[in-house]
Amino acid sequence: xxxxxxxxxxxxxxxxxxxxxxxxxxxxxxxxxxxxxxxxxxxxxxxxxxxxxxxxxxxxxxxxxxxxxxxxxxxxxxxxxxxxxxxxxxxxxxxxxxxxxxxxxxxxxxxxxxxxxxxxxxxxxxxxxxxxxxxxxxxxxxxxxxxxxxxxxxxxxxxxxxxxxxxxxxxxxxxxxxxxxxxxxxxxxxxxxxxxxxxxxxxxxxxxxxxxxxxxxxxxxxxxxxxxxxxxxxxxxxxxxxxxxxxxxxxxxxxxxxxxxxxxxxxxxxxxxxxxxxxxxxxxxxxxxxxxxxxxxxxxxxxxxxxxxxxxxxxxxxxxxxxxxxxxxxxxxxxxxxxxxxxxxxxxxxxxxxxxxxxxxxxxxxxxxxxxxxxxxxxxxxxxxxxxxxxxxxxxxxxxxxxxxxxxxxxxxxxxxxxxxxxxxxxxxxxxxxxxxxxxxxxxxxxxxxxxxxxxxxxxxxxxxxxxxxxxxxxxxxxxxxxxxxxxxxxxxxxxxxxxxxxxxxxxxxxxxxxxxxxxxxxxxxxxx
Numbered sequence: 150x151x152x153x154x155x156x157x158x159x160x161x162x163x164x165x166x167x168x169x170x171x172x173x174x175x176x177x178x179x180x181x182x183x184x185x186x187x188x189x190x191x192x193x194x195x196x197x198x199x200x201x202x203x204x205x206x207x208x209x210x211x212x213x214x215x216x217x218x219x220x221x222x223x224x225x226x227x228x229x230x231x232x233x234x235x236x237x238x239x240x241x242x243x244x245x246x247x248x249x250x251x252x253x254x255x256x257x258x259x260x261x262x263x264x265x266x267x268x269x270x271x272x273x274x275x276x277x278x279x280x281x282x283x284x285x286x287x288x289x290x291x292x293x294x295x296x297x298x299x300x301x302x303x304x305x306x307x308x309x310x311x312x313x314x315x316x317x318x319x320x321x322x323x324x325x326x327x328x329x330x331x332x333x334x335x336x337x338x339x340x341x342x343x344x345x346x347x348x349x350x351x352x353x354x355x356x357x358x359x360x361x362x363x364x365x366x367x368x369x370x371x372x373x374x375x376x377x378x379x380x381x382x383x384x385x386x387x388x389x390x391x392x393x394x395x396x397x398x399x400x401x402x403x404x405x406x407x408x409x410x411x412x413x414x415x416x417x418x419x420x421x422x423x424x425x426x427x428x429x430x431x432x433x434x435x436x437x438x439x440x441x442x443x444x445x446x447x448x449x450x451x452x453x454x455x456x457x458x459x460x461x462x463x464x465x466x467x468x469x470x471x472x473x474x475x476x477x478x479x480x481x482x483x484x485x486x487x488x489x490x491x492x493x494x495x496x497x498x499x500x501x502x503x504x505x506x507x508x509x510x511x512x513x514x515x516x517x518x519x520x521x522x523x524x525x526x527x528x529x530x531x532x533x534x535x536x537x538x539x540x541x542x543x544x545x546x547x548x549x550x551x552x553x554x555x556x557x558x559x560x561x562x563x564x565x566x567x568x569x570x571x572x573x574x575x576x577x578x579x580x581x582x583x584x585x586x587x588x589x590x591x592x593x594x595x596x597x598x599x600x601x602x603x604x605x606x607x608x609x610x611x612x613x614x615x616x617x618x619x620x621x622x623x624x625x626x627x628x629x630x631x632x633x634x635x636x637x638x639x640x641x642x643x644x645x646x647x648x649x650x651x652x653x654x655x656x657x658x659x660x661x662x663x664x665x666x667x668x669x670x671x672x673x674x675x676x677x678x
Contacts, residue, residue, distance in 0.1 A: 521586025
């Protein structure tokens with residue numbers, strides 16, 4: 150069997166990655182609008198605390214059962230059946246997984262509603278009185294939405310397998326809009342406690358709409374869908390066997406995030422919120438560039454047909470070309486966080502009580518995150534390659550290594566090290582992100598070494614990546630020259646006059662150095678059609 154040409158493969162995945170990134174971008178923008186509306190009406194009130202706390206458990210369960218886990222276990226099997234033109238089998242697998250998910254999530258929703266008062270001391274031990282009761286009420290309202298979001302992730306798996314990426318990643322906009330509408334309509338009409346209750350019901354309605362808007366396309370793509378329990382089906386058993394290690398791996402990552410927040414809570418006031426502000430920023434390139442390429446590659450690699458050697462060759466080529474694509478966008482993001490982080494943070498957050506000194510503090514945290522940004526995004530790509538090969542246990546082992554390192558190094562870098570160096574204890578939160586970056590590099594190197602042993606050495610575009618690093622550093626130097634010459638004080642103006650030239654210099658230099666991604670981007674800008 151002949152492998153697809155590099156040009157056609159690169160173009161197809163590049164377009165798919167763009168659609169994923171576009172959907173994620175619109176979703177993130179709508180989320181920002183939602184948060185601004187939320188802060189406008191609720192500020193830092195008890196009702197706001199209750200709503201944020203109530204969202205923790207639904208978000209935790211959604212992350213465990215939803216997109217990442219389901220995609221890694223379901224897409225490789227389903228996409229392979231589609232590639233082999235086994236539509237009947239694909240319909241049976243999709244229907245069986247839907248049935249199992251619907252049953253499991255229903256049980257979890259009912260159980261969660263019943264035990265909410267019991268788990269409150271773990272979720273928010275400091276909440277008492279009316280604040281505690283309001284949080285319990287909100288959690289019980291929000292739980293049914295979890296089931297809808299998990300089933301929405303099932304739709305995502307089917308859509309992605311058919312290379313229909315945009316709808317699945319833009320559909321969360323509906324969830325955000327539902328909450329925004331509720332806040333705007335009831336914001337000036339009811340008290341704060343009633344307002345968050347309305348927002349919670351809007352969240353459930355938005356979750357249902359997010360699921361329903363994808364269903365017509367799913368039914369069209371899978372006309373032979375058979376909703377039934379089929380535990381004896383071989384392909385269904387493969388999906389379920391893959392699900393468990395990915396589920397554990399996802400849970401480990403969630404626990405790691407909880408540990409980071411816990412360690413930050415041991416630091417002085419402002420550490421937790423500053424970490425949250427920085428996370429919002431550095432997760433953008435992870436989602437837009439690392440996740441978009443990895444998501445687009447998973448069904449493509451899972452669909453590779455041929456002998457073992459032919460499949461290995463296809464996956465090697467896909468990984469190598471995608472590393473270039475990820476690096477083209479993530480490397481300048483890392484340099485921007487490292488060299489211009491206060492400008493980035495100031496443009497978004499610097500208003501009202503958020504001062505320039507706060508932007509500088511967030512800059513330190515962003516600089517720490519820059520350490521592992523490339524490793525984190527590229528590691529997602531290698532994990533997708535393992536999932537495409539139906540190996541979910543190897544990424545789990547390496548994820549455990551990363552979590553252990555993140556926890557151990559995070560404690561050392563966040564608490565003892567600042568004391569040893571005699572610096573403000575608040576800067577320990579920058580140590581958290583730097584130590585997490587180091588752990589991400591260890592995980593990436595383990596993933597890469599294991600993949601090379603399995604499919605042969607993947608060509609690593611070292612020369613290309615070197616040119617990207619050089620171009621980003623030259624762009625940062627030019628940006629600093631502008632900064633020193635103009636001394637802009639207004640944060641949004643500073644972002645325009647400093648960050649835009651930084652991007653233009655990077656794009657121009659990478660084009661001159663012969664980077665294909667830069668030439669392609671310039672061509673699309675010049676000839677958008």
